[in-house]
Amino acid sequence: EVQLVETGGGLIQPGGSLRLSCAASGFTVSSNYMTWVRQAPGKGLEWVSVIYSGGSTYYADAVKGRFTISRDNSKNTLYLQMNSLRAEDTAVYYCARGLVGATPFLDYWGQGTLVTVSS
Amino acid sequence: DIQMTQSPSSLSASVGDRVTITCRASQSISTYLNWYQQKPGKAPKLLIYAASSLQSGVPSRFSGSGSGTDFTLTISSLQPEDFAAYYCQQTYSILGMFGQGTKVEIK
Numbered sequence: 001e002v003q004l005v006e007t008g009g010g011l012i013q014p015g016g017s018l019r020l021s022c023a024a025s026g027f028t029v030s031s032n033y034m035t036w037v038r039q040a041p042g043k044g045l046e047w048v049s050v051i052y053s054g055g056s057t058y059y060a061d062a063v064k065g066r067f068t069i070s071r072d073n074s075k076n077t078l079y080l081q082m083n084s085l086r087a088e089d090t091a092v093y094y095c096a097r098g099l100v101g102a103t104p105f106l107d108y109w110g111q112g113t114l115v116t117v118s119s
Numbered sequence: 120d121i122q123m124t125q126s127p128s129s130l131s132a133s134v135g136d137r138v139t140i141t142c143r144a145s146q147s148i149s150t151y152l153n154w155y156q157q158k159p160g161k162a163p164k165l166l167i168y169a170a171s172s173l174q175s176g177v178p179s180r181f182s183g184s185g186s187g188t189d190f191t192l193t194i195s196s197l198q199p200e201d202f203a204a205y206y207c208q209q210t211y212s213i214l215g216m217f218g219q220g221t222k223v224e225i226k
Contacts, residue, residue, distance in 0.1 A: 035215070037163075037217075044204075044206065044217060044218075044219045044220040045155075045157075045163065045206050045208075045217040045220070046217065047208075047214060047215045047216055047217060050213065050215070058213045058214065060214060061120075094162055094163070096163075101168070101169070102150075102168075102169045102172070103149075103150060103151045103152075103153075103168060103169040103170075103210055103211075104151070104210040104215070105153045105165060105168035105169070105208075105210060106153070106155075106163075106165060106208075106215075107165050107168075107174070109162035109163055109164070110162060111161075111162055112162055
């Protein structure tokens with residue numbers, strides 16, 4: 001059974017750093033593309049970052065230069081390193097598995113972890 | 120970046136109603152369009168991929184159509200468990216932007 005479990009969220013002051021983890025089971029993280037999506041309180045879904053099976057990474061403009069996506073193949077875990085955090089980064093962060101069939105889509109999602117950036 | 124615009128942003132409907140949600144892309148995305156359902160406090164759930172393919176386990180009352188820039192999600196007969204938010208997502212470009220969402224509420 002495919003499962004994704006995010007951890008690492010919490011309350012952090014503006015300018016601080018936080019690392020989110022997404023532990024995967026039932027499949028191999030490095031064989032798929034993996035995505036981070038966030039949702040600010042009461043708002044819609046916002047695509048944040050992707051890492052492809054080959055290791056290429058991409059970021060939304062809002063986080064480029066501050067966030068880094070990575071994975072540890074030995075732990076089958078995805079990460080999101082978040083630096084220089086701002087109030088507008090406050091959100092529930094979801095990791096999701098991507099599949100590429102006829103077109104790419106996100107078929108499994110974690111339960112999310114809440115990041116609150118506030119002084 | 121490709122922008123996705125959904126309409127309406129919210130709607131009220133009754134059980135048994137036929138509901139249609141539209142999603143428009145700022146440029147042609149072929150059929151690189153997915154639909155997700157999200158209930159309060161829960162993670163999104165994939166409903167439709169490649170514009171019209173039903174994800175395994177999703178009830179057949181959900182259907183998707185469209186290509187190019189205009190897409191539609193239809194619920195043929197709204198059920199109590201369908202009251203939720205719905206999001207479209209394009210995966211034509213690497214930055215897989217979502218629409219702003221449509222909240223389906225009980226009339």
